[in-house]
Amino acid sequence: MFIHFIKFFRLLLLITSLSPILSGVDAEEIHHKHHPFKSINEYIQRMESPDRAEWQKPKKVVDYLAIRDGDVIADIGAGSGYFSVLLSKRVGDSGRIYAVDIENEMIEYIEKRAKKERLNNIKTILSKSDDPLLLESSIDLIFICDTYHHIEGRDNYLKILKKVLKKNGRLAIVDFHVVDTPVGPPLNIRISKDKIMGEILKAGFKLEADYYFLPYQYFLIFTN
Numbered sequence: 001m002f003i004h005f006i007k008f009f010r011l012l013l014l015i016t017s018l019s020p021i022l023s024g025v026d027a028e029e030i031h032h033k034h035h036p037f038k039s040i041n042e043y044i045q046r047m048e049s050p051d052r053a054e055w056q057k058p059k060k061v062v063d064y065l066a067i068r069d070g071d072v073i074a075d076i077g078a079g080s081g082y083f084s085v086l087l088s089k090r091v092g093d094s095g096r097i098y099a100v101d102i103e104n105e106m107i108e109y110i111e112k113r114a115k116k117e118r119l120n121n122i123k124t125i126l127s128k129s130d131d132p133l134l135l136e137s138s139i140d141l142i143f144i145c146d147t148y149h150h151i152e153g154r155d156n157y158l159k160i161l162k163k164v165l166k167k168n169g170r171l172a173i174v175d176f177h178v179v180d181t182p183v184g185p186p187l188n189i190r191i192s193k194d195k196i197m198g199e200i201l202k203a204g205f206k207l208e209a210d211y212y213f214l215p216y217q218y219f220l221i222f223t224n
Helices: 002-024 040-047 050-056 058-064 082-091 104-116 154-164 193-202
Strands: 072-076 096-101 122-126 139-145 165-176 206-211 217-223
Touching: 040 104, 050 058, 058 082, 058 217, 072 082, 082 096, 082 104, 082 122, 082 139, 096 104, 104 122, 139 154, 154 165, 154 193, 165 193, 193 206, 193 217
Parallel strands: 072 096, 072 139, 096 122, 139 165
Antiparallel strands: 165 217, 206 217
């Protein structure tokens, strides 16, 4: 009887620990393996919703990235290509955008989208969860939007990012504050700006800019 009670108690603890995660996951919080989406089409519709432009301010974000013609940019966690498309138009025909994602369906979608929109400077990379599979010293700017909190083993991942950046290359991070917001992932998987800054500075990067115009997110740029 006592053994059965212990097993039940352990099960109860497990359910209790998982409940914030289970209750917090809905279609708005879908992203990669942390948020299994119901369908690829539903996820893409969410990412491409006109409402997103109101709080994500994508064109202003891209403006503040100070992209130059001919730049090579890696969009890590590219998803539906929401930012990849905007970035491709800024780097020109001589530039290159690497749309990096760990989900094969997203990669296929971006490839079809780039072909349809005749964006020949977008190249997709089906990456690993612990390695973006980019060549060393090949990237001018790494852009990571709403994805940094998904990266596991970030210490090693940041070491890899330093290697793939060119000299004086930059790393831009956009992610959600750890406060209740109308959109975004569950609070329990978000990472505070201070923690992210600590991790990236420890990896040897230098803070270049800290922007405050996004209502729900922080926007940081580091140099290699």
